[in-house]
Amino acid sequence: MNQTTTFKKLKIAILGSNGQLGQEFRFISASYEFVHFDFYSRQVLDIADADRLKNLLAEHHYDYIINCAAYTAVDKAESEAEACYAINAEACRNITNAIQDTETRLVHFSSDYVYHTYTGFPIREEDTTDPQGVYAQSKLEGEQIIRASGVPALIIRTSWVISSFGHNLSRQCLG
Numbered sequence: 001m002n003q004t005t006t007f008k009k010l011k012i013a014i015l016g017s018n019g020q021l022g023q024e025f026r027f028i029s030a031s032y033e034f035v036h037f038d039f040y041s042r043q044v045l046d047i048a049d050a051d052r053l054k055n056l057l058a059e060h061h062y063d064y065i066i067n068c069a070a071y072t073a074v075d076k077a078e079s080e081a082e083a084c085y086a087i088n089a090e091a092c093r094n095i096t097n098a099i100q101d102t103e104t105r106l107v108h109f110s111s112d113y114v115y116h117t118y119t120g121f122p123i124r125e126e127d128t129t130d131p132q133g134v135y136a137q138s139k140l141e142g143e144q145i146i147r148a149s150g151v152p153a154l155i156i157r158t159s160w161v162i163s164s165f166g167h168n169l170s171r172q173c174l175g
């Protein structure tokens with residue numbers, strides 16, 4: 001007897017999909033047969049637009065949102081604080097508001113800049129944060145907004161993005 005098994009594909013939305021990290025997710029997506037990815041660049045979905053974000057996420061019922069969108073111009077942020085906070089902090093509120101009381105879980109990327117100084121390795125989640133500068137402070141504020149929202153979330157404080165796209169360590173090392 002033939003048995004047909006149907007799998008429900010996991011649905012994942014990638015926000016900020018034209019960045020270094022976002023493009024890496026696009027690159028690997030073809031290898032994940034049982035995952036349906038939707039990729040949203042800034043042009044398609046501006047995460048600062050709370051209403052559009054909420055409507056779009058309500059329509060699609062994603063299992064996971066992976067937020068690769070960010071304001072990442074660390075030096076420029078000093079003179080563009082409002083723009084930096086709008087994306088790195090306030091837009092996190094837009095995301096958590098949009099998925100509050102749903103089954104959607106959030107994966108969000110933060111930075112080791114939230115620590116500024118290290119007292120030893122490994123650095124632990126509960127180690128003291130002391131962000132210096134607008135970018136670092138905005139990243140910590142984004143984390144705090146997500147944690148306070150209570151939505152199920154994984155926050156990754158990475159030091160580097162090594163990507164075959166854009167300008168980063170891999171290009172500096174490999175030319």
Ligand SMILES: NC(=O)c1ccc[n+]([C@@H]2O[C@H](COP(=O)([O-])OP(=O)(O)OC[C@H]3O[C@@H](n4cnc5c(N)ncnc54)[C@H](OP(=O)(O)O)[C@@H]3O)[C@@H](O)[C@H]2O)c1
Nearest residue numbers: 016018019020021042046047069070072109111159160161
């Ligand atoms: N790169 C690193 O070494 C590093 C280190 C530590 C932590 N991180 C963190 O890792 C994450 C990914 O970094 P990355 O290097 O991939 O950054 P990236 O290359 O600068 O990409 C960020 C993306 O976010 C998009 N974006 C900006 N504002 C947006 C908005 N309002 N709505 C939707 N999309 C928006 C940008 O769009 P455009 O393409 O239109 O500009 C860009 O595609 C970020 O959270 C960053 O803070 C990165």
